[in-house]
Amino acid sequence: MKLRDIAHSRTGDKGDISNISLIVYDIHDYGQIKDAVTAEKVQNWFSDIVSGEVVRYELPAIGALNFVMYEALGGGVTRSLALDIHGKSLSSALLDFVI
C-alpha cells in the first residue's frame, strides 16, 4: 500500500528548510503511519534531495506527523536553481512511499 491510500500531505518552506505534513484520513490509521514512517525512513526516501537532518513531530490529536527537513531546498526559495524552488511538489513524493 502506498501512503497515498490512507493519508494526505502538504509541503511548506522556510528558508532552506522544508516541512511535509502526513495526515491520515481515518484517525484509526494513525498508529500505522506512526510505526511505519519514521524520520530515518523519510531521510532515506529523500536522500538525493535532502542534505541535512530530518526531524519528525507527532500530532495524535489530528492524526498527523510533521517532517522537518533541513538543507532541503538548494539554498532556499530565494536562491535555488531548482524548477520547484519552494519544494512544493515534495508532498507528492512522500505519498508515493510504500508501507
Next chain:
Amino acid sequence: MNKIRIGSGAGYAGDRIEPAVELAQKGQLDYLVFECLAERTIAIGQKQKKQDANKGYNELLEARMRAVLPSCYENCVRIVTNMGAANPIAAGHLVMRVAKELGLASFKVAVVLGDDVLPELHRLDLKLNEAGVAVSQSGKDIISANAYMGIEGLLEALESGANMVIAGRVADPSLFLAPMVHEFGWPQDDWEKLGKGTCIGHLLECAGQITGGYFADPGVKDVIGLAKLGFPLAEVDESGDAVITKVEGSGGVVCEATCKEQLLYEIHRPDQYFTPDVVADFSNVSFIQQGDNRVAVKGANGSVRTQTLKISVGYNDGFIGEGEISFAGPNAVARGQLALDIVKERFSVCRFEPIEARYDLVGVNALHGVTRSTHGEPYEVRARVAVRCSTFEDAVFVGNEVETLYTNGPAGGGGVAKSAKAVLAMDSCLIPRDQVHATITILED
C-alpha cells in the same frame, strides 16, 4: 458571547481579487485582512523604492482597494494589511486618493512604521543565521532588513478608529490577532488567548489554502468550484474559540482535512510556533466539522513571548541564467539528455565556469531527481539548464547557449525559452525586542 467575524482577502501578493470582494459584500465581516508579504517580497519592494520613492508597496494595492473599498465602507468592515511592504506611507497616500475618488467621506488610514531596521542591523552588527557570521564579516551586499513586528503597532492603529490599517513587515498571524485583542480586550500576557488567536490567524493567512485551494487531487480529494474559490472567514468568540467557514455559495470546501493541512503548513515544532506576540502551541489543536463548510477549532495554547524579534535580511546574490528546449516522440529522452550534454561541453569549450549548475529533464527528473523516475518513458521532455553566475552577461550567455541548440543541437528541438535575472536572496537574524519601535501615522482629509 461576544463574537467577531474576520475574513482573509489574500494569501499572497498576487492573489485573486474577486473572493475578497465577495467577502466584503456577503461575509458580514467586522474585519478583512490582506496578508501579502512573502519572505522576499519586501526586499523586492526596497529595490523598487530606490528607483522610485513613491513605489515599493504591493503592486495590486490600487486594484484591490478600488474593488473592495466601496463594500467595506458601506458595511463598516475595517481593513488590516501588510500591503505597505517597503513603503507603507506611500501606500497610505494611494489608498486615501482612491477613497477620495470613490467619494468615501471622512476616510481614515493608520500607517504602522518601524519594521525597517537596516540602520540597527549595521549598528548592532547582528549575526546572520545562515551565513553564521556578523553582518560586517559576511561580505554581503545587504539591501533590506525588516523586523517582524507584532500586534502593538496594529493595536494603536485600530484604537485610532481608522478605516484601514497599513503596515509593512508584521508577522502574518499578528494581522489577524490584533483585531481580536482590540475587540475582546485580551491582556497582552494572556498567553493562552494569544496562542488561540495566533492559531486562527495562521489558519487564515493563506486565504484559499484552507477553503479547498492547494488541496484537490482528482478522484481522491475532489474539490468543486476552484475557479470561483471562496476565501475563508473565522467567527471568533471572546474565549478564543473559532469556526472557520466561507461565504455560502462560493466555490471550494472547508472540512477537517483542509484545516489540518493548513495547520501544519510552514510549521516546524508544533508546540513552539514563534511569533512576536507569543510562543504558540498547536500540538493539541483539534477540528470538528459542525455543518457544511463549517469547522470548529479548539485546543491551541501559548506561552510567554521571546525577548527577540526575527529580522529578514535581503541581499544581492549574483545572477541566474536559464535556458529550456523541448523534445517529443520516439527517443525524446535521449535527445533531451544529448542536449544537456552538449550545453555542458559548450561551457568548457567556451571556458565558462558555472558557480553552480543544474541540468534537468523536465518530465523525468527535474523535481525529485533520478532515483524516483520509474514510471516509464514520457512522450515529451524539456531539457533545462540553470546556472548561478557572477555577472548578468554570463547569465545571458547560458540562455543563448541553449538557444543555439535550434541549429546546432539534437533533432527536433523546439520551444526555447531563456531568462537572466538578478538574485535577491534572504538571510535572517534576531534583534533585541527593545530595539524595534512601532510608530503610527494617521492620514485623513
